[in-house]
Amino acid sequence: MTRIVPIILLGALVACASPSSGEKGGLVPLKLDEEALSSAYQPRRLALLIGVDTYDDPQWRNLRYSAKDATDLAEALRDPARGRFTQVRVLNRPEETTRAGILAALRQLKQEATRPDDVVVVYLSAHGTLARDTRGELRRYLVARDSSYNAIPQTALSMDALKAEFDELPSRRRLLVLATCHSGSGKSLLPKELQEELRGIKSGFYARPLEESSRASMVFAACDWGETAREDEALQNDIYTHFLIEGLNGAADRNADGAVTATEAHDYARRRTFAFTEGRQRPSAEILEVGADPVVLSGGIHRTGRPELYSYSPRLDGFTLKVDGEPRTELPGGTAVVPGRRKVELTKGDATLVSREVHVAPGERLPLEELLADSSRRHSLALLAGMFRFTDERSRAELLPATPHLALALRLEDLPVRDWGLLFDVSASTGSTNLSMALGSLTPFRYTTLSAGVALPYLWRWERLTLFAGPRVAALYLRRSFDVEAYVGAQNYLTVSPGVVGGVTVELDERLELTSQAQLMMTYVVVDGRGQAEGFTGLWAGMGYRF
């Protein structure tokens, strides 16, 4: 009987799992092509390359290499040994480069690149110009084939509209390359009235930069604001585009991991363009999310790369990055270094902004802004005043009443590890008070207390506000001196107490902060030969100096 039961159960299980035609709930065998399944889940690599070199309005002079720029870059991106892009679309014929044609192509790209991990590259090589919109604000425009010189806002492609289309792409790995400028020279042409107006401005440009980037997107421009993008007869390309394509051949693989990422390619093209034009053209980039640098333009990551130090933050623009004392690059940009402990400096002229020793491991990418954050004033010395009191009423009556304290607290943030701190404090008080051994009885005495504590608090930091809390150990010295008929003399007591500390600081400016801290400690006090556990607290507040 015991053997039959398992067999019946097994039979029932098999029966339940067997496919049964025409009935609900059965299992249906499914044959899947593993290769098809794998490719369906692979991120796609899509590129839209636009080169506008002929213009209907004779006021826009034709460009020689814009169409070729798009074609040459397309070739590099399609190349299975380099870009490996699965879909590359080039718009460089006159019938394709109208304003409507460009917008239609962008919208089609939006329908095709539907997944967040798709890699999307949009490249534009054309004239750029500036014009006032209907509200009188200065705007950037990309000149399409059919754009009218006399009706720029109505017929050219607004960079704001272009950016809006770009930002609507679902991809988290998207790159917009602008091989165009708006300075009024080179590949830029401005209306005469605007040129006159801009000439009167002494400090160049002036309005906010238009190379904006949204989260996880990168915008590379072939020239900085107010500079000129140039074509070159010898190179037969837009200069920046030429070096961008050259970088995709592998020359830009800064960290030698086998892949050329978007930032690597831009850094390479930027440096080469800057050198080639002898400083007259300095390509710019604005990148918000570069930590992961997910846009691989060429090759693939075959090995762990060398550690990289980089920054594209406008804050560090113009600083020189030195590694182990050697100048490596001008920022924005990056450099690969030998793994290990490196001395990193950011300098401008004789001034040194940051000088830090960092340990970098293979494959690590260290944003230099982090060093900037790390080098901010993370220590504080505060002068505090507050009260010391035992937690129970009896101890306050028979040991020491609540007394005012003066304290000095040193807080070292991010020690021993990040987001933790070391807190050292010493406090003291002295004065006269009374014991109250019974209702109505007051026995005068002088007291002196000294306390020294060390704590290891965790730090919660916001912009100006820091909260901290953690364990604390403190030594407490108490001295009571009596001069009454029954007793003349001093009594001393020293104890070490465990406890907790918590506090808050509010930064008032770069140097000063308001700070407050409270601690609750437990100790053991022997009075008249009898031991008793006691709790005592301290509550202090004051001003701190950050350094």
Place this chain on the structure above:
Amino acid sequence: MRHTLHIATVLLAAAVSGCGNLENEPFLEGSISGRLTESDAAVAQVLVKDAPHIRSGVTEDGHFALEHVPAGHTVLFVLATETKAMHLQVAVQGGQSVSLGDVVPHEGGFLDVRLTPPGRLRLTEARVSVEGTPYEDLLVDERARLRVGPLASGCHTLRATAAGFEDAFATACINRGEQKDVRIHLTIPNNDFIQHGCSKKGCAAGDQCAPDGTCVQCFEDAHCATGQRCQDSVCRSQGGP
């Protein structure tokens, strides 16, 4: 490693337990001194009401001194002369001496205490005390009466004791110069009375101990005067009511 941990634990425990000395015992008590402006050294004394064992005599010139008085608020009973007594409220400072300076005694009051036992039983070794005063275990007279004083104005707790009776308490309040009667009813344990009655304790003078243990005027004619007969435990004249 374990050895190091053990040492660290011991050191930490030693540190947490602390070292040094803190003493509060010297501040648990204080002393009081003063001078009575009017006193009779033969009878005068000063004592702590809540601790009557702490007391002091008074010198010819009226000085007194109390030692080891518990710190805090306390009340002194001051007996100055045969007619003057008072209470004094004092805050005793721990470890220190409090000087009251000159103390002017007030007129005291007197209590006429009468003890009343049940069933007209006889009292032996009957005594009265007034708590918090020097009046302790004072013998009552043969009529179970006692005059106590002088007492400070205010309320006093009296305690009466007598052999074979339960201790009895009463509270009496008096003003300066007042005399007041106080009757304290004594009781005896229930079983004691049922089992023994007057056969053990006896009866008040003139009464007879009846076979049922109660004190009565008579329970046979021999207990009555000539011409009287004992009826219902009372002697009655023959032919009378």
